[in-house]
Amino acid sequence: MKIKIEIDENLPEDEILIRCRNMDEEIMAIQKQVAEAVKSRLQLNVYKGETEYYLTLDDILFFETNGAMVAVHTKSDIFETKLRLYELEEMLPGFFFRISKSAILNTRQVQAVHKNLAGASEVEFHDCHKKVFVSRNYFKAFIGKLEEKRLRK
Secondary structure (H helix, E strand, C coil): CCCCCCCCCCCCCCCCCCCCCCCCHHHHHHHHHHHHHHHHCCEEEEEECCEEEEEEHHHCCEEEEECCEEEEECCCCEEEECCCHHHHHHHCCCCEEEEECCEEEEHHHEEEEECCCCCCEEEEECCCCCEEEECHHHHHHHHHHHHHHHHHC
16 A cells, blocks of 8 residues: 655645555555544534633533533533534544433543442543543443554554
8 A cells, every 4th residue: 555645835725635456445444544534623602601612522522401501511621502412423433432412532531430329420530630431321331442442552
């Protein structure tokens, strides 16, 4: 497999082209990884009071509903978004994962999972004191997602 980069300063925007003899699992995996990388650089507009901020998706630890509002948690702050969880779930890249009826988290930021067979398991994040809970109904799929991510590295 060859990898080439062509620089064309006249392009209106960057473009990635994959040329292949046939579509196989390896090509599909490469396409998926490129798409995930592009999406992770996307920004989400969030609010704190009357001020609008723009966060990259990698900066977000998790989304959590709190009544009618959806809170957006970063390592050091909490913002709000006007989007609903189901809307976020549809638009976010695959490294975000629904962990309960009221939360979606960024699997790239997970440091540890404290399993609790009796109820919700607790998730810790890298370099952060914040925690969120995975409900029993979502736990098995969540652990599968983390395992899939670990095996790809």
